[in-house]
Amino acid sequence: MVLEKCPHVGGTSYIFHRKGHVFPMGPLAFSFPQKVKTLLAEAGLTQETEFRRNHFELLAPGLDVVCSRPLKALGEDLAGSFPAEKNGIEAFFCEIEGIIRLTEDIEEWHPDFLTGARKIAARKDRDPDLLGRLERIRRLSETHSKNVLEGLVSDGRLKNLLGSLGTDGPEMSMLNLAFMWNVMSEVGIWSPACGIHGLADALAEVFMARGGDIRLSTPAAGILTKEGRASGVTTADGEVLRSRWVVSTADYKTTFLDLLPAGDAPPQHFDLVRKVPYTGSELCVYLGVDKRCVDLTRMRADHVFTRREIRAGGSFNPEDFANREVEICLWAQDAPGLVPDGRASILLRTAFPYDLLAAWRTGEKLRRHGYQEFKTRLARGLVETAEHILPGLSSSIEVLEVATPLTYQDWGHRRLGSIAGWTWSADKAGEFPGKLLVETPVPNLLTAGIYAATELFLGGVPTALYTGTIAARLILDR
Numbered sequence: 272m273v274l275e276k277c278p279h280v281g282g283t284s285y286i287f288h289r290k291g292h293v294f295p296m297g298p299l300a301f302s303f304p305q306k307v308k309t310l311l312a313e314a315g316l317t318q319e320t321e322f323r324r325n326h327f328e329l330l331a332p333g334l335d336v337v338c339s340r341p342l343k344a345l346g347e348d349l350a351g352s353f354p355a356e357k358n359g360i361e362a363f364f365c366e367i368e369g370i371i372r373l374t375e376d377i378e379e380w381h382p383d384f385l386t387g388a389r390k391i392a393a394r395k396d397r398d399p400d401l402l403g404r405l406e407r408i409r410r411l412s413e414t415h416s417k418n419v420l421e422g423l424v425s426d427g428r429l430k431n432l433l434g435s436l437g438t439d440g441p442e443m444s445m446l447n448l449a450f451m452w453n454v455m456s457e458v459g460i461w462s463p464a465c466g467i468h469g470l471a472d473a474l475a476e477v478f479m480a481r482g483g484d485i486r487l488s489t490p491a492a493g494i495l496t497k498e499g500r501a502s503g504v505t506t507a508d509g510e511v512l513r514s515r516w517v518v519s520t521a522d523y524k525t526t527f528l529d530l531l532p533a534g535d536a537p538p539q540h541f542d543l544v545r546k547v548p549y550t551g552s553e554l555c556v557y558l559g560v561d562k563r564c565v566d567l568t569r570m571r572a573d574h575v576f577t578r579r580e581i582r583a584g585g586s587f588n589p590e591d592f593a594n595r596e597v598e599i600c601l602w603a604q605d606a607p608g609l610v611p612d613g614r615a616s617i618l619l620r621t622a623f624p625y626d627l628l629a630a631w632r633t634g635e636k637l638r639r640h641g642y643q644e645f646k647t648r649l650a651r652g653l654v655e656t657a658e659h660i661l662p663g664l665s666s667s668i669e670v671l672e673v674a675t676p677l678t679y680q681d682w683g684h685r686r687l688g689s690i691a692g693w694t695w696s697a698d699k700a701g702e703f704p705g706k707l708l709v710e711t712p713v714p715n716l717l718t719a720g721i722y723a724a725t726e727l728f729l730g731g732v733p734t735a736l737y738t739g740t741i742a743a744r745l746i747l748d749r
């Protein structure tokens with residue numbers, strides 16, 4: 272049985288409709304399509320899913336690069352633009368390529384990514400080659416990319432591009448950074464032809480056909496335990512549902528801090544769950560535009576990450592979008608049925624702190640008077656910034672919708688509107704004992720979804736699918 276708080280399946284991997292435009296609630300595209308196909312087949316999907324690669328461009332003062340190309344070609348282009356840095360660029364990408372080779376299929380052999388009997392066996396394995404790889408991985412996850420780049424390149428713009436794939440300073444460990452470059456440049460980021468929601472619909476169909484029961488608009492309000500083991504859930508309506516296993520896809524903090532009774536897991540675990548932060552949230556403006564009125568020719572890729580100015584220091588002004596990275600996405604260009612004829616769907620997204628909006632929230636889906644005007648003002652500011660890349664944008668708009676961190680909290684059901692799993696920062700992560708959090712300290716309680724892994728080692732959607740598969744295998748193996 273699946274209890275789903277939303278009135279639809281798929282969670283944030285779904286769509287909503289506005290005046291003929293079909294917009295994504297969350298994910299736009301994802302990596303590792305082959306692995307996704309395998310996971311879907313294992314879940315019983317028989318139809319073949321086609322994928323289209325998305326491309327990504329960075330457009331900032333002194334930089335215009337399409338990053339979604341093989342590292343070798345990208346390295347040569349960058350060396351052309353920064354001749355004095357040629358050796359550093361080569362050395363950096365050589366290091367990244369080595370890590371990519373080392374971590375290929377890491378989820379198949381590294382004990383931190385395994386569960387059950389396979390984890391125990393991998394931990395006991397004394398094979399010198401395996402031990403060497405484990406040691407290298409450990410060191411890479413503790414090596415801050417900032418320190419590596421300091422020794423290799425001197426241009427600040429280049430350092431940021433190589434270290435964050437954008438205009439911000441490097442934050443990630445070398446292990447995480449190599450993962451990001453692998454996804455961006457080598458494996459690619461792809462969208463399924465059936466739409467991301469199409470995958471959720473197909474999975475739900477298979478599940479129902481095999482006798483599964485999906486209850487939509489039915490939030491779980493609490494996890495029940497008996498003698499220390501998970502034994503079922505209560506719904507928001509007070510119904511008690513007993514079961515041998517509970518798999519929570521509510522985010523991990525919500526699962527432990529809101530749904531599980533305090534005292535049902537060791538206090539140290541609760542402390543850790545409280546202490547390690549999640550990734551932040553974002554502001555997203557959805558636009559339906561008349562194609563004839565906007566000039567899209569500056570966009571060399573489906574996704575353009577742009578920053579108009581790079582100003583250091585100063586206090587954070589939420590309405591100053593010029594000094595921030597903004598993603599412009601030309602959404603679903605080739606997907607029939609998602610965009611009306613003669614129109615285009617454009618998404619503008621930028622990181623946005625939850626705290627700056629928290630005071631507007633008076634309860635679940637409740638806002639203080641004036642919130643609508645405030646978020647429309649934020650949206651207009653974002654449009655104005657994007658207009659420097661897309662002349663005519665503001666006068667082409669026929670549909671405008673805005674999602675804020677509060678939207679992701681109340682409609683996405685993510686704690687503090689978090690977008691992309693646990694923190695990616697090398698300084699704050701790494702306190703959990705392994706990379707998979709599917710097995711929990713509470714017997715018979717498992718978790719699945721992006722917060723069931725401390726790192727998105729396959730990216731968002733594939734990690735969510737993978738952890739779901741791991742949870743299913745753990746149950747079936749008992």
Ligand SMILES: Cc1cc2nc3c(=O)[nH]c(=O)nc-3n(C[C@H](O)[C@H](O)[C@H](O)COP(=O)(O)OP(=O)(O)OC[C@H]3O[C@@H](n4cnc5c(N)ncnc54)[C@H](O)[C@@H]3O)c2cc1C
Nearest residue numbers: 276282283297298299300301490491521720721731732735
């Ligand atoms: C704005 C945004 C953009 C993103 N972009 C990308 C992207 O481009 N690529 C990518 O790979 N990933 C992206 N992600 C991450 C993306 O959300 C995940 O990859 C994927 O949807 C994660 O699936 P999940 O099952 O872990 O979480 P969710 O999609 O959040 O699903 C969790 C489900 O649990 C339900 N739930 C929560 N609490 C309860 C409860 N108490 N009772 C019953 N049901 C409950 C929710 O309603 C939801 O259906 C994005 C996320 C957001 C929010």
